[in-house]
Amino acid sequence: MNFKLIKNPMGDDDTRAAYNALASETFGLSFEDWYQGGYFDGSHIPYTVFDDGKAVANISVNLMDVEYAGTVKKYIQLGTVMTKAEYRGKGLQRQIFNEIIKDFSGKFDTMFLFANKTVTEFYPKLGFEKAVEYSFEKNITPQTATVKKLDMSKTEDVQFFREYYEKGNSFSGFEVKNGFALEMFYLGGPYSENVFYIEKYDATVVAETDGNTVTCLDIFGGQEYSAEEIMSAFGCEKLVMGFTPKDSTGFDIQPINDEDTVLFVYSG
Structure with missing residues (x-):
């Protein structure tokens, strides 16, 4: 085995293809x-271990400016944590993580990640502590309003959405600033069918509906x-917030016990 750690393999066609192959697998x-769409702006930085040209392990650094209580902080979300099956147990994740800490020590206010139950014993060994997430739910009154789905494969709809993204999510207690590139990874992929424009409330919304429940993942404009007014346009009677609302008045707040998305925060 000939291990080589490459920081940010996205700029080279061969290493990017190997990284994508591991992510796909x-x-x-x-x-x-996402890369070909021009969204690679340096906010997503894979740290990838290669073995003879094959990507075998990775942790990606996602850089975010987050505004909380009027102050902007530097956040790092670690994601795309993966190791090819036959390379597990060789200490590659610890090697990558140590390199990330060396490179970013003193350059962030908060580092966090989400993990599933199979690895919850591993991250405390790296200095992470389990944190509690909360759900915010509220009954709302359905309203009549036109909800237009945006086609995120069309340049004009992406540009239209971006104009609203720049207005910010004023409803979030932790508002991500200047994060359009990372936003587009999700909206160009797994959430491409969940982007809407509601003219009545002059807002774009990322949302999911399930029966009589609407989950709000983002609101821009x-x-x-109020968030309740905007989300009432989906005709549902129950609202679930997919982020911590700035104003939680009237919400039923409960701890989340989901073993597949456990929040860990780095404490050193």
Whole structure:
């Protein structure tokens, strides 16, 4: 075995293809369309271990500016954590993580990641602590309003969405700033069918509906209205917030016990 750690393999066609192959094998994901769409701006930094040209392990650093209580902080979300099956147990994840800490020590305020139950014993060994997430739910009154789905494969719809993204999510207690590139990975891929424009409330929304429940993942624009008013346009009677709302008045707040998405925060 001939291990080599490459920081940010995205700029080279061969190493990017190998990175995408590992992501596809592990998660069914590919970053190629996102890269070719021009969204690679340096906010997504894979740290990838290669063995003779084959990507075998990775942790990606996602850089975010997050505004909380009027102050912007530097956040790092670690993601795309993966190791090819036959290379597990060789200490590659620890090697990658140590390199990330060396490169970013003193350059972030908070580092976090989400993990499933199979690895919850591993991350405390790297200095992470399990944190509690909360759900925010509220009954709402359905309203009549036109909800238009945006086609995120069309340049004009992406540009239209971007204009609203730049207005910010004023409803979030932890608002990500200047994160359009990372946003587009999700909206160009797994959530491409979940982007909507509601003219009545002058807002774009990323949302999912399930029966009589609507889950709000993001709202951009619509500052003159409440989140409840905007989300009532989907005709549902129950609202679930997919982020921590700035104003949680009237919400039923409960701890989340989901073993497949456990939040860990780095404490050193």
